[in-house]
Amino acid sequence: AAAKSDVDTKASEAKSAIDSATTDAGVETAKTAGVDSISAINPPATAKDTAKSAIDTAAAAKKQEIDNRKDLTDEEKAAAKSDVDTKASEAKSAIDSATTNAGVETAKTAGTESISSVNPPATAKDTAKSAIDTAAAAKKQEI
Incomplete structure (x- = not known):
């Protein structure tokens, strides 16, 4: 449950960064950073x-x-x-x-x-x- 909450938080942060971007390159950079931060979430088993x-x-x-x-x-x-x-x-x-x-x-x-x-x-x-x-x-x- 905590990991899912982390995913939601990272996704929200990434979307905010995308909304704040003013260029195509900025959007792409924000998207890549967002995907990377979401992918990095790996809850311990x-x-x-x-x-x-x-x-x-x-x-x-x-x-x-x-x-x-x-x-x-x-x-x-x-x-x-x-x-x-x-x-x-x-x-x-x-x-x-x-x-x-x-x-x-x-x-x-x-x-x-x-x-x-x-x-x-x-x-x-x-x-x-x-x-x-x-x-x-x-x-x-x-x-």
């Missing part, structure tokens, strides 16, 4: 940028958490981190698609929750340990 930064932070924290888990194999870690990347990308797309600050906040919250929900099961090591337990129990029965 701070809400979206902040939300995307929060997504990046959540993704980095989750990846670190995954890396720190000793019960996961390298392949399980890679798959989980890929899932985090996918969820982060989806969250950023939702943030970009949002048209209001509330929509951006909703997309950010949903994205960070989606990322934090990544909790890969440690199936390879658990399966191997279970096989060892079964073999040990069978051997004990045999003895």
Whole structure:
């Protein structure tokens, strides 16, 4: 809204400068200056940028958490981190698609929750340990 108000102000100033011009060259100069001043208005997309930064932070924290888990194999870690990347990308797309600050906040919250929900099961090591337990129990029965 503030940016639109700035555009209106710059347009009004440019029209006044055009009205004040007394020569064709003066009109052209005022027009060019007016168009340039309107074109220079570029409102910061701070809400979206902040939300995307929060997504990046959540993704980095989750990846670190995954890396720190000793019960996961390298392949399980890679798959989980890929899932985090996918969820982060989806969250950023939702943030970009949002048209209001509330929509951006909703997309950010949903994205960070989606990322934090990544909790890969440690199936390879658990399966191997279970096989060892079964073999040990069978051997004990045999003895």
